[in-house]
Amino acid sequence: MENEIYDVIIIGGGAAGTASAALLSKWGLKVLLIEKSDHLGGRASTLSLPNGFRIDTGVHGIPYYDLGALKKIENELEIDLDLVDYTPLLAFYDAEEEINVEVFDFSNEGFKEVDRIWGHGGKFIELLNFLRNSTDDDADKLDNISVKDYFGKYSQYHQFQQLLRAINGMITITPELGSAGEFVRSFSKLFSSKRPITYPRTGGIQSLSELMGSICETYGGTILTSTPVQEILVKNGKVVGIKTKKSEKDGRILQQEIKADSILVTIPLQNLFEIISKEHFSASFIQKIHSLKDKQSCAQGIGVAFKEELLDDFPWNPKCWGAIVFQPGKRPRYLSVPSALVEGLAPPGQHYMFYGVVATPEEIKDKKATKERLKVLINELNNLFPRLKKLKGWHFSGSSEMVLGTAKRVGMTGAFKPRNVSEDVEGLFFAGDTAEGNGPGLECTYDSALKCSRKLLKWLQTQKGDIP
Ligand SMILES: Cc1cc2nc3c(=O)[nH]c(=O)nc-3n(C[C@H](O)[C@H](O)[C@H](O)COP(=O)(O)OP(=O)(O)OC[C@H]3O[C@@H](n4cnc5c(N)ncnc54)[C@H](O)[C@@H]3O)c2cc1C
Structure with a gap:
């Protein structure tokens, strides 16, 4: 991997990261998705308990599927999701x-x-x-x-x-x-x-992220789980790649640098400065990110x-x-x-x-x-x-x-919603439920993933000659 240069590295394998990974791979980009935990899904995961119960850790329903962003993503990917309708x-x-x-x-x-x-x-x-x-x-x-x-x-x-x-x-x-x-x-x-409310027929809510992950791989994308991103690397105001840090079973710490032309961040943005130095951002952006810190x-x-x-x-x-x-x-x-x-x-x-x-x-x-x-x-x-x-x-x-980030103002569930494209660091993009979009979490998440992926593709097309 250290010799590869990816078009985009997506950080976080929740709903936003996996949907973006599927879309961007299908559109012909060379994609690497990195997730710190051992499975895809993020806050839309399903625990499989040893006693046979399956419990969603967060999301229990996909809101207004027929009017929402997930349907647009489904159309774009040319797939048919197998969703059941809850009787509202x-x-x-x-x-x-x-x-x-x-x-x-x-x-x-x-x-x-x-x-x-x-x-x-x-x-x-x-x-x-x-x-x-x-x-x-x-x-x-x-x-x-x-x-x-x-x-x-x-x-x-x-x-x-x-x-x-x-x-x-x-x-x-x-x-x-x-x-x-x-x-x-x-x-x-x-x-x-x-x-109004749908849900995957089988496999729990996590199956949506798993499906998106497998679509990404079908189109040639790569997925790394159990791999936390330690740092986003920036040179002359532009992203150049990431550094990962992983503890091996034998106690060794494995660090790796991977190069990319763009980075799409989907982790909750109040944790942004854990993986990228504040020095790259304007004072007003830093202040807004700090304002997201409270649990709402x-x-x-x-x-x-x-x-x-x-x-x-x-x-x-x-x-x-x-x-x-x-x-x-x-x-x-x-x-x-x-x-x-x-x-x-x-x-x-x-x-x-x-x-x-x-x-x-x-x-x-x-x-x-x-x-x-x-x-x-x-x-x-x-x-x-x-x-x-x-x-x-x-x-x-x-x-x-x-549900950090789902309200636009008042009480600060997201006093501001960052735009999908960083104004300070070139090649840095944001998606997920704290970035653009509105409504209950998952709709907001998919909405921002779709908008962000389109913007990222367009930006790369202007930067590189070989982008489809
Ligand atoms: C209890 C609960 C109930 C909810 N119920 C609903 C509901 O019924 N309907 C609905 O629409 N929404 C609901 N939501 C909101 C919904 O879960 C979120 O809006 C949505 O899942 C957010 O997806 P995301 O991809 O933006 O973020 P996340 O799912 O948080 O994904 C971010 C991913 O990044 C990974 N990550 C973090 N740091 C790193 C790192 N350094 N390196 C690599 N990976 C990293 C995380 O492990 C995670 O997988 C609920 C949320 C909760 C918590």
């Missing part, structure tokens, strides 16, 4: 009143019932209609206002606020932190999509494996995309049973579910409060499903700090 079924369950309302297809019909019970005089439907009919221009005007401040005007009733939190919770950004513009942009598409949105919850017969105890249809559980005086809880939706995620006769709540980064930092919160969640689950103790296999509890 949302369940709302009031644990105090034991009222259950199921909303199919995100239709107004279903939401009218929700509105009648919790929405207070048509305010919820008013909000949904606003979301359905909004344009990108409407969204752009709301980027600097928080979800809480903007949508709070619809109603001050606490049930309405819970509904809002619940919808917002689907993208796991607390209403105080999320930008109203990003919210509108995402949900106007989600509610008008014909295939978090979820805490428990995963529980159980025997299938517990599905009969659900007061709502467990094969729903997500259930919002209201309880008096508490934040709404979010419950999903992914293995009831997609076959093969659990061994026959068993299932798993997640039960959790959206929290702020500050709340998660408080260890004592976190312990208490998780204890409360476990107790609640046991109350909701008294037979759980008997039918439970194993459970884990934890927190995830997530």
Whole structure:
């Protein structure tokens, strides 16, 4: 490898890196993709547990596939993805009143019932209609206002606020932190999509990145896993390659320099300066990257494996995309049973579910409060499903700090979104969910991968004569 010069080295084998690798290889570039962990997928990975369960570490659904960037990438690659459609079924369950309302297809019909019970005089439907009919221009005007401040005007009733939190919770950004513009942009598409939530038929969400990786290799690209990039090498303001660092089994450290005309970075950008010196960048860019450091949105919850017969105890249809559980005086809880939706995620006769709540980064930092919160969640689950103790296999509890970069302003989930092309270092490109794009994470990720790959190809064509 040390003798090769690649057209592009892609750093990171998550959704953005693998999609870019597939596209750029197909377009005829000499591509090297480098991933530090032992598998492709990044935050869209699927753990295969020894006991037969398969658990997604992050993404549980691909948003608005028919309107989104993944479909454009699929067309560009001339492939057919095998995706199943989740029935867009949302369940709302009031644990105090034991009222259950199921909303199919995100239709107004279903939401009218929700509105009648919790929405207070048509305010919820008013909000949904606003979301359905909004344009990108409407969204752009709301980027600097928080979800809480903007949508709070619809109603001050606490049930309405819970509904809002619940919808917002689907993208796991607390209403105080999320930008109203990003919210509108995402949900106007989600509610008008014909295939709002899809998922790979087999292989879990990670299979998408694996497929993209194999397409890259089919077109002559190279993939290195278990290889962290230590440094991006820059000479006279232009990228010239990378240095990797790898620990061998016998304890040796293997370092390697690999040359390339361009570098595409897809790691979360708050970690950028771990692999490239700040000295190459303007003060304003450095300051913006530092502003991305905070963790913005978090979820805490428990995963529980159980025997299938517990599905009969659900007061709502467990094969729903997500259930919002209201309880008096508490934040709404979010419950999903992914293995009831997609076959093969659990061994026959068993299932798993997640039960959790959206929290702020500050709340998660408080260890004592976190312990208490998780204890409360476990107790609640046991109350909701008294037979759980008997039918439970194993459970884990934890927190995830997530979706960095998916909101454009407010609360800084990405106070800025960097452009795909570096303004400071020639030949340096950025893609992933912190770079261009909008909406829930994966859509934003694929959108930026496609845009960035096009820009990179065009740039290389202007630099080199032999690019197709
Ligand atoms: C808990 C959770 C739930 C989510 N749910 C959803 C959902 O339901 N729907 C949705 O659309 N989105 C969801 N998201 C967001 C979605 O996962 C991300 O938007 C998307 O996966 C980001 O992809 P990426 O390629 O930009 O980044 P990543 O997946 O983070 O990829 C970056 C890759 O770079 C690698 N890397 C880092 N440093 C180095 C280095 N020095 N050298 C080499 N490689 C390196 C990492 O190992 C990683 O594989 C969720 C995220 C989380 C965390």
